[in-house]
Amino acid sequence: MAAKREKRGLGRGLSALMADIEPSAEPAGETAPVSRRADLQIPVEKIHPNPDQPRRSFTEGALAELAASIREKGVIQPLILRPDPEKAEMYQIVAGERRWRAAQLAQLHEVPAIVRDFDDTEVLEVAIIENIQRADLNPIEEAAGYRQLMDRFGHTQEKLAEAMGKSRSHVANLLRLLNLPEEIQGFVRDGQLSAGHARALVTADDPLALARKVIAKALSVRDVEKLAKAPVSQGSSRVHAAPxxxxxxxxxxxxxxxxxxxxxxxxHDEADGSGKISIKYKDLSQLDDIVRMLNRG
Known part of the structure; x- marks a missing residue:
């Protein structure tokens, strides 16, 4: 019987995981030298993206620029792949999906690749770290990557912060953005709102209306913070507004x-110190998550 693979905790062996990933000083043009040699030349049709890749958006202009560089100089930095866990003789991208897409635009038939036997946790971890190192993720994508690591693999904010070289407050602030309405998250992905704007909107009574106002009037983060804390106007339909x-x-x-x-x-009642905590869930799956958290506690 084969020995059971030892479970690796987040943050252990990160240097070994990342040894194959040398961020280019000029990622758009792929002009910086790298220290790693490719193991193989893999046909592009045998490669497909990782469905859990935290990065979801690839701008056409940036891809076209990279494709032009690849036509001239080739793919300088190898892709990091793993054998597809479900399809024989196929490979899944761990890091380098942008290079793979640009290589196809440049009409390359093969790309240089380093193949490693990463498990699901390592694949997601490397994908997040590589993108963060390159500053390629927008705040929502980065937050979604952290949330994946927490929900799927049980990692805490503290462990994530330590492994990623970030402060705990940075991780916590990004995760708060995922509580915003999807439309606001779209504004952040598109660059219409900054992460600072979005953080200020988290505490607003009507974050979507305020977000639209911010975009229309080009308000600063400080402006949003003031408006988010402002009391409800007298013309509001609320008769008894909460303090x-x-x-x-x-x-x-x-x-x-x-x-x-x-x-x-x-x-919270300041008079006697009592109060209540309410958790809003959107479906039975989230209710099950609450029950599991309380039972685990």
Whole structure:
């Protein structure tokens, strides 16, 4: 019987995982030299993207620029691949999907590649780290990658922050963005809103309306922070508006929302110190997640 593969915790052996990934100083043009040699030349039709790749958007202009460089100089930095776990003689991209797409635009039939036997956790980890190193992920994509590592593999914010060389607050702040409506997340992906704008919108009563106002009037992050904290106007339909929550309560709501991946609301009575915590779930699957978290606790 084959020996069971030892489970590798996040952050252990990162240097070994990343030894094959040398970020180019000029990724758009692929002009920087690399220290690694390709193991193989792999036909492009035998390669397909990793479905869990955190990066989802590839701009046509950047791909065309890279394809022009590849036509002239070839693919300088090899792709990192693994044997496809489900299809024989096929390969899955661990790192380098942009190069693979650009190589096809340049009409290359083969690309240089390093093939490694990564498991699912390592594939996702390397894909996230490589993109973060290259500053290729927008804030929503980066947050989604962190969320994948937490939901699928049980890693904590602390472990993620340590392994990625980020602060815990950086990870927590990004995860909060995933609590925003999908339309606002789209604004961030498209570059219409910055991560700072989006963080300020998390605590707003009507984040989508405020997001549209920010874009229309080109408001600053400080402007958004002030508007998000502003009390409801007198013309509002609310007859008995709840008192505004203090900054600490809002920050705690954000931390808890990021930790559980759902909207958390805290109602605290200053008079006697009592209160309640509400968790809003969108389907039965999320309710099951809450039950599992409480049972695990």
């Amino acid at each position: 505004a929550k203090d900054a600490d309560t809002r920050a705690l709501e954000g931390d808890l929302s990021a930790a559980v991946g759902m909207k958390v609301s805290i109602e």
